[in-house]
Amino acid sequence: MSRVEPFLVHIRCDTDGYTHAVTEDEFAAGRHDGRFRAVCGHVVLAAPMIEEPGRFDPVCRDVLRTPPSAAVPRQERRGLRWRSRR
Numbered sequence: 440m441s442r443v444e445p446f447l448v449h450i451r452c453d454t455d456g457y458t459h460a461v462t463e464d465e466f467a468a469g470r471h472d473g474r475f476r477a478v479c480g481h482v483v484l485a486a487p488m489i490e491e492p493g494r495f496d497p498v499c500r501d502v503l504r505t506p507p508s509a510a511v512p513r514q515e516r517r518g519l520r521w522r523s524r525r
């Protein structure tokens with residue numbers, strides 16, 4: 440709990456059925472449209488909440504696991520598992 444991470448919203452996309460991760464900023468920006476740009480670059484059309492949650496998008500998961508800005512050696516990154524993974 441010591442690491443500060445951007446707040447992420449998980450939204451299921453109506454077009455591909457995957458649940459994508461959307462940052463707080465993108466969520467705020469896309470709110471009125473109902474479209475959100477996920478961390479993987481996919482534009483999410485929010486699915487109705489009555490549907491079952493989809494699978495988490497593997498591309499999003501990948502992006503979250505390996506932030507492009509992080510210049511951390513691979514071995515050190517290993518301990519940083521994506522939280523929802525447990």
Ligand SMILES: [Zn+2]
Pocket residue numbers: 458459460477478479480481496498499500
């Ligand atoms: Zn995604």
